[in-house]
Amino acid sequence: MTQPSVKRPTIREVAALAGVSRGTVSRVLNGGRWVSEEAESAVRDAITSTGYKPNPHARSLATNKSNSVAFLLTEPTDTLFDDPVFSVLVRGAAQALARRGQSLVVLVAGTAAEQARAADYITSGHVDGVLLAYSSHSGSQLVTELVGAGVPIVAFGPPVGASRSLGSVASDDFNGARRMVEHLRDRGRSRIAFISGPDNTPGGVGRLAGYQAVLGDEFDANLVDRGDWSPRSGAAAMQRLLGRTPDLDAVFAANDQMAAGALSVLTAAGYRVPTDVAVAGFDDTNIASTSSPGLTTMRQPFDQICAEGVRLLLDLVAGGVPATITLPAELVVRQST
Amino acid sequence: MTQPSVKRPTIREVAALAGVSRGTVSRVLNGGRWVSEEAESAVRDAITSTGYKPNPHARSLATNKSNSVAFLLTEPTDTLFDDPVFSVLVRGAAQALARRGQSLVVLVAGTAAEQARAADYITSGHVDGVLLAYSSHSGSQLVTELVGAGVPIVAFGPPVGASRSLGSVASDDFNGARRMVEHLRDRGRSRIAFISGPDNTPGGVGRLAGYQAVLGDEFDANLVDRGDWSPRSGAAAMQRLLGRTPDLDAVFAANDQMAAGALSVLTAAGYRVPTDVAVAGFDDTNIASTSSPGLTTMRQPFDQICAEGVRLLLDLVAGGVPATITLPAELVVRQST
DNA sequence: CTGAAAGCGCTTACAG
């Protein structure tokens, strides 16, 4: 037996109570321009006394704006979603949007079926734009489709591929990686290995390039291996590196998770960290402060990244042009180096 | 210069092309009952040839259903959101909802202002119901308000407080904790410490009770300390425990994060894990498999939890009554015990 | 099984 709940008040009730037309109420609701002071205050009083709240669907229907955006995840497995970066981005984006009266819909689209559904959902008008989380090739077809449909999109991470039509926000991977390698050198390390992310991945490219840039002539391909961002892959890469270059005295992984994986392999193999081998990561997610020893890492300014990403996207929705924003990463030194 | 994009086809175009009324198209769209085969196929053809997609806002306005639910986070800080459990729940809930044609809106409401905004958002009709993530006292006022407004709610975690009006889904904390303590005893441990979550917290209560139940007469209050779920708090609790009961030979934390914090303190203090002290957690989040040594833990069946939570909530939205579901947790043994 | 019509609750030119 549901409550015979009284019907919610509509703009009609408010108008009647305030003694004005519905149009006037609407104008008050939408900024209050072209409304006399008396009318405005009468309307505001009527709103509070009736407890009126605008029906968002009616509004969206009339304006053809949903006032919400999608957070689109196109990675296939749990591997990447488990990445703490995602929860930080989701939270940050939701908060930044809320401040502007917009909301965030989470779309998980790893499988082909999910991607088809996501494309449908997005192009149906449920959302005004899309925040793209670390999308690599796995989502490229979907992204291409969305771009073709004219959907405003901003990617977290450096632009890849169709960058002309996408906005993007990222931390400065190149200089961040350089900074970390310099830090390791300052600590007296000379055989610095690098565990990169997957090829062609946002983030993967720039960090490797930064590493190479500092090493210059000393660059040794044997000191470089690759993971897929997961801790497990970092551990495997570390194993291979130890086999190939047992004289390494530092390892810098392109994210914290792989660094943590590398750390556990080193520990298990009897190396002391940082005495024998220094370990460094990238991101400064909670895994960095949690592992023992604590992980030295480059902190991505996630709050800023989210705020700028949201701003960029809403600009695009309002008819602006795509921009690319790069923000500096900051060195955070802990016990591992 | 925006594309002078052709207007999207509406139900009107589809009806015209199919040679039927808009009502008939609508019936096809909504299940196809009371529609002749010829009419149905004509409509379907018209839909594909026009590329028609229903406008969700028009539909919501007419049906008074939003077809989306909120994922509400009422914890104040980053501490808890950093908890990997959240990203798992968000992802799982979003996927379970997508399968049913519904979507998930993320609402972060830690501050009072955010909670007021969230209440407004929810009661405005943006969503049909709420998935409540691990809400303790911090969100109780908001929850009370929502319950009062008749909003369907399902909580992740065992019911606390106003359980009569909320549905809930949780893993079996009590028996899960019992199982873990028994495992530690099987491993020959006799001085088993426990790090609990905050008082009155869903999850915190049952796990502590399970621990106590196994120990019975041997229960020693000195072996129990408390954290706030964060790694840092687990480390602090471990420190206190070591000071108070240096003879402990195992520590069981109520979640993986606190276990990881405890682990790092033990390691730093020169204890060998598990030789000197065994360490166990709860949840089986990625932190458990990442730490070294790997953490023995109780795995929560998150996929099931999400699926059941969504089912329950949609039932409630459809007029059902609140139910409480408890799912078994599973022991996962790694190197730390 | 099907169509005509009312209704969902807003917004927005258009006159004044």
Next chain:
DNA sequence: CTGAAAGCGCTTACAG
């Protein structure tokens, strides 16, 4: 500054 009215794109009794 304000009201009357059309329009946004669906759904759903109601007749037939």
